[in-house]
Amino acid sequence: MQFLFRYANPAMFMRLSGAVLPYVAAAAVLTLAAGLYMGFNVPPDYQQGMTVLIMFIHVPAASVAMSAYGAIAVCSFLSLVWRHPLSDTAARAAAPLGAMFTALGLITGALWGKPMWGTYWVWDARLTSFLLLLFLYLGYMALWNAIEDETRAARATAVLALVGAVNIPIIKFSVDWWNTLHQGESIMTGDLAPVFLWPLLTMMAGYMLLFITLWLIRIRTAIVERRARNLMQRA
Amino acid sequence: MFDQIFNLGPYSSFIWPAYGVSALALAGATVWTLAAWRGAKRRLAALEDQQAQKDKP
Numbered sequence: 335m336q337f338l339f340r341y342a343n344p345a346m347f348m349r350l351s352g353a354v355l356p357y358v359a360a361a362a363v364l365t366l367a368a369g370l371y372m373g374f375n376v377p378p379d380y381q382q383g384m385t386v387l388i389m390f391i392h393v394p395a396a397s398v399a400m401s402a403y404g405a406i407a408v409c410s411f412l413s414l415v416w417r418h419p420l421s422d423t424a425a426r427a428a429a430p431l432g433a434m435f436t437a438l439g440l441i442t443g444a445l446w447g448k449p450m451w452g453t454y455w456v457w458d459a460r461l462t463s464f465l466l467l468l469f470l471y472l473g474y475m476a477l478w479n480a481i482e483d484e485t486r487a488a489r490a491t492a493v494l495a496l497v498g499a500v501n502i503p504i505i506k507f508s509v510d511w512w513n514t515l516h517q518g519e520s521i522m523t524g525d526l527a528p529v530f531l532w533p534l535l536t537m538m539a540g541y542m543l544l545f546i547t548l549w550l551i552r553i554r555t556a557i558v559e560r561r562a563r564n565l566m567q568r569a
Numbered sequence: 570m571f572d573q574i575f576n577l578g579p580y581s582s583f584i585w586p587a588y589g590v591s592a593l594a595l596a597g598a599t600v601w602t603l604a605a606w607r608g609a610k611r612r613l614a615a616l617e618d619q620q621a622q623k624d625k626p
Binding site for chain 1 (some may be wrong): 572573588593598602603613
């Protein structure tokens with residue numbers, strides 16, 4: 335833990351993140367470009383036709399949405415147990431990005447659902463638990479803004495984030511636990527043909543790298559803003 | 570590749586909006602994040618300048 339805290343020091347974080355950011359950003363752009371090129375070259379799926387292209391943006395958005403919430407939950411745990419202020423900053427910085435990816439997952443899912451299922455929306459376990467994830471993000475951000483004292487806000491939002499983390503395995507396993515219209519797991523089971531699997535994995539990597547890039551910039555922004563606030567208070 | 574892009578079949582009216590919304594959201598988030606970063610850096614630099622002026626004997 336001492337090792338982690340040494341690198342979680344704001345000054346050290348600014349130095350390290352500043353050094354890795356250009357590489358992560360470049361990797362995000364290249365991976366997304368490669369994923370798009372590969373995606374637009376797949377043959378039509380025997381059942382779904384070219385709507386399979388929506389998978390290359392829907393699944394990555396959904397997986398980043400869940401990973402971002404996982405990251406918030408881990409940072410919140412670190413914040414509650416060790417009271418490390420950078421954990422709060424990191425958790426707060428991830429929330430708007432996570433909410434955006436969740437909204438993208440819902441919208442692209444609806445646009446995929448209509449031609450494949452005949453409906454934009456159905457109240458099944460996967461879709462409903464994913465909609466709940468969006469509400470958790472919105473509630474988390476609202477709570478941060480509602481409490482003026484940052485220390486109290488950090489504690490309250492950390493508790494909310496940890497309670498809400500129960501929803502992540504529910505989303506993941508909802509297709510196994512309940513009868514849903516949503517298709518089941520197909521990446522880990524090997525059911526997805528390699529011709530679709532590789533563009534999908536490339537796009538998932540691209541979305542994740544983009545999220546990490548934006549998250550790092552948002553944490554850096556929050557650190558700079560805190561320095562500016564401290565200077566203003568001193569003035 | 571380009572033949573396929575412009576020939577996405579009967580469901581292109583669902584595929585294009587999905588890609589359009591995603592591109593807009595990702596580009597918007599990138600621009601918004603970078604603008605916030607530049608704004609914060611500018612504010613801090615201005616405050617540091619003010620502080621340096623004050624600290625001058």
